[in-house]
Amino acid sequence: MKLIFLGTGAGRPTLRRNVTSIALLLPQAGGRFWLFDAGEGTQHQLQRAKLKLSRLDRIFITHLHGDHLYGLPGLISSRTFHEGSGKLRLYGPPGLRGFVECALTQSELHLDYELEIHEIEPGPIALDDERFAVEAGELQHRVRVFGYRVTEAPRPGSLNSAWLAENGVEPGPLYGKLKRGEDVELPDGRKVLASEAVGPGAEGRIVTILGDTRPCEEAVRLAKNADLLVHEATFGAGMEEKAASYGHSTVLQAAETASRARARRLAVTHFSARYDDEAIDRLAADGRAIFPDILAAADFLELEIPPRPGGEGRRKAPKS
Template sequence: MKLIFLGTSAGRPTPERNVMSVALRFPEERNRFWLFDAGEGTQHRLLGTKLKLSKLDRIFITHMHGDHLYGLPGLLTSRTFHDGAGKLRVYGPKGLADYLGTVLRVSEAHLNYELEVSEIEPGDTLDLDDRFSVETAELDHRIPCIGYRITERPRPGALDLAALARLGVPPGPLYGKLKRGEDVALDDGSTILSSEVVGPPSDGRIVTILGDTSPCDNAVKLARNADVLVHEATFGAGMEEKALDYGHSTITQAAGIARRAKAKRLIVTHISARYGEEEVAAMVAEARKEFPELEAARDYLEVGVTP
C-alpha cells in the first residue's frame, strides 16, 4: 500500500507544486488505486506516474473548493479513452452530484463506463469491500469538509511452510484455502486445520487523509493510531490567527494533531504558494520539535504504508 502525492499546493499551483490530489495505490491488487481530491491538472500529474485511469475505481472528495475539485470532470471524461475502465464510484459532500451532473450535461460528455456518485454525510462509515472500511467526520473549514480514515481489516497470518511440508500439504491451491482460514482434506484422508499452519492475524494498516481544516477534535479522532496521517499545513508557525480566519492549520498545529492522535507518521501537504522549498524545509525542522516523524509532501512523493 503506497501514497503518491500528485498535488501539494494550497489554493493555486506553483512551478513546483500542483493543487491538491493524493493517490492510494494497492500494488498487491493489480495496481488498483483510489484518489483523494482532484484539483485542476490532476490528470496531467497522473501522466508522470505509473498509475493508469483504468485501475482507478474510487474517488473521495473532501470539499467543494476548486483546488480540490476542478480537475475531476476532465479526469472522468479522459477515463473513457482507457481500455478496461470499469465502474467508478465517487464519494463526497452535498453538491457533488449536482456539480458533476451539470458539467457533464452542459459539455455533452459521454462516459462509456458506469459512474456512481454518492453524497455522504460526515459520520458515515463506508464498508467498501472485504478488505477496507472508511470512516468519515466533519472537519473545521469555511465550508463543509470531510476527513477520511481508511482502515484495512486484520490480515491473515503467515503460512508456516515448514509445518506444511512436514504434514505433506502440496504447494498450490490448498495453501490459499488454509491461509483464508479453511480446513482442508488431503488425498490420504487426513484433515489439516488452518490453525495448525497459519500464524495469528496481524492488524490492518490505517491511513488518515484530511481535507482543509483548523485544528479540531475530529481530526484527532480520525487520526488515532494511524500508520500515516496526511494533514494540511497551509501556513508556517506564528500565523495561527490567519490560519484560523481561513479555516486552515499551521505546520506546528498539524504536528500537534499528530502527537495528540499518537499517529506513527505525519505527511503535511496543502502548503501555501508563498513558501519556497528552503522555507518549507525550515518549517519542517521547527515542527519536528513537536512531532519528529514529520515530512513535507512534494509532488510525486511516494510513501509506503507499513504497520
C-alpha cells in the same frame, strides 16, 4: 500500498506545486488506485506519475473548494477515451452531484463508462470491497469538509509449510482449509489445528487523509494509530490566528494532531504559495519538536506504507 502526492500547494497552482490531489495505490490490485481530491490539472499530474485513468476506480472529494475539485470534470471527460475504463465511483459532500452533472450537461459530454456519484455524510462508506473500509469524518473549515480514514482488512497469518511437511501434511486442499482458519484431520486420524499451523495474522494498515481543517477533535479521532496521516499545513508557526480565520492549520498544529492521535508517520501538505521549498523544509523541521516522524510532501513524492508485522506458525506436533 503506496501514496503518491500529485499536488501539494494551497489555493492556486504554481510552477513548483500543483493544487491538491493524492493517489493511493492499492496492494495486489494490478495497478488499481484511488484518488483523493482532484484540483485543477490533476489529469496532467497523473500522466507525469504514469498512472492510467483506466485503473482509477474511486475518487474521494474532501470538499467543494476549487483547488480540490476543478480538475474533476476534465479527468472524468478524459477517462472515457481510455480503453478498459470500468465503473467510476465518486464520493464527497452534498453538492458534488450538482457540480458534476452541471459540467457534464453543459458540455454535452457522453461517457462510455458508468459513473456513480455518492453524496456522503459522516460515518462508514459502503464500498463493496472486502479488503478495505473507509470512514468519513466532518472537519472544520469554511465549507463542509471531510477527512477519510482508510483501513485495510486484517492480513491472515502465514502457513508454517516446513513444519507441516515435517509432520506429513502434504500441500493441497488441507493447506487452504488451514489458511482459512479451519482445523483439519489427516488420513491417519491425526488432527491439525489451524491455530497451531498458521501464525497470528497482522492488523491492516491505516491511512488517514484529511481535507482542509482547523485543529479539531474529529481530526485526532480519524488519525488514531494511523500508519500515515496526511494533514494540511497551510501556514507556519506564529500564524495561528490567520490560519483559524481561513479554516486552516499550521505545521505545528498538524504535528500536535499526529502526536495526540499516536500516528506512526505524518506527511504535511497544502502549503501556501508564500513559502518556497527551503522555507517548507524549515517548517517541517520545526514540527519535529512535537512529532519526530514528519516530512513535507512535494509533488510526485511517493510514500510506501509497509504491512504491519505478523507472526509465524507454531511448532507443535499434530494431535493423534
